[in-house]
Ligand SMILES: Nc1nc2c(ncn2[C@@H]2O[C@H](COP(=O)(O)OP(=O)(O)OP(=O)(O)O)[C@@H](O)[C@H]2O)c(=O)[nH]1
């Protein structure tokens with residue numbers, strides 16, 4: 001995908017924080033900044049950030065540069081704060097919409113009250129988050145609005161779901177340090193429904209950023225901001241934070257077979273036993289280890305019917321005529337053979353799963 005990078009030559013490395021038209025804002029690695037920048041300049045605008053173009057060679061090979069990309073920067077013009085991106089290092093992860101490379105985790109933000117915590121909606125966000133294969137961190141805001149007893153009940157319930165929520169209050173500054181620690185040195189994508197306090201949290205975590213907090217105007221501002229102009233905010237602790245617009249019900253577009261893996265409770269059951277049928281969808285099948293008395297099992301069934309409907313729709317779109325697929329054999333002869341059920345018994349490629357996150361970003365305007 002990308003060329004070899006020779007670290008021995010002392011190239012400048014950095015991370016792309018923002019993309020604007022054909023310019024890339026690159027934050028140089030701390031080591032590079034100290035050694036290279038400070039000795040050249042002391043009184044120019046902060047040389048740790050360079051506004052870069054993309055080398056023609058990269059354009060020719062169709063190498064896109066995304067926010068979050070690790071890049072090699074050449075020909076730094078320290079005085080002008082400019083540079084050129086010569087190479088992109090291989091990505092660890094990749095999200096599609098908005099494009100973000102190398103994200104490590106998703107921070108799901110919900111509120112314990114105002115708006116009320118709805119288990120089904122939370123479940124949907126969690127499953128969507130799990131489907132990206134990034135780590136999912138759950139944080140419950142507005143803990144100032146409920147009693148410690150109530151908080152304990154919520155916590156017990158979510159622990160049974162397989163999550164350990166961090167209860168915070170942006171308003172009262174509760175557990176913000178604990179949350180901050182989880183964001184150190186990582187690229188974190190924030191998601192969650194409207195009104196739970198995401199903008200308020202970002203304002204608290206990121207110095208010098210001022211997102212509008214509040215009802216409609218705040219929401220619209222964030223929506224516009226994030227879809228047309230993706231940006232990573234720098235945390236004081238080296239971490240980076242990507243904001244996303246509010247949305248209420250993310251689409252679940254995974255395959256029926258994948259779905260079960262996005263429930264930690266079901267994963268635990270499958271880890272200690274197996275269903276009689278390898279293609280068990282965990283509904284009515286005999287000797288199923290997943291079906292049972294766990295709180296979110298009804299959510300599983302509901303999401304499963306969504307996933308089946310989605311798959312059927314997709315198959316019809318891809319192949320409206322038949323369930324056979326044309327396969328070209330070695331000597332150029334074409335031959336029909338039964339089309340495989342989509343991705344059955346296989347985990348889909350990592351990249352595809354990551355692309356599934358795109359629904360987390362759908363602009364409320366769309
Ligand atoms: N009681 C209480 N209210 C809070 C807290 N954090 C935020 N709020 C309030 O919740 C409301 C919504 O906050 P926002 O930060 O705009 O929420 P958001 O998640 O960014 O909402 P969208 O922009 O619609 O996605 C505001 O009135 C905040 O003042 C908190 O910890 N406790």
Ligand SMILES: [Zn+2]
Nearest residue numbers: 275280282288
């Ligand atoms: Zn089963």
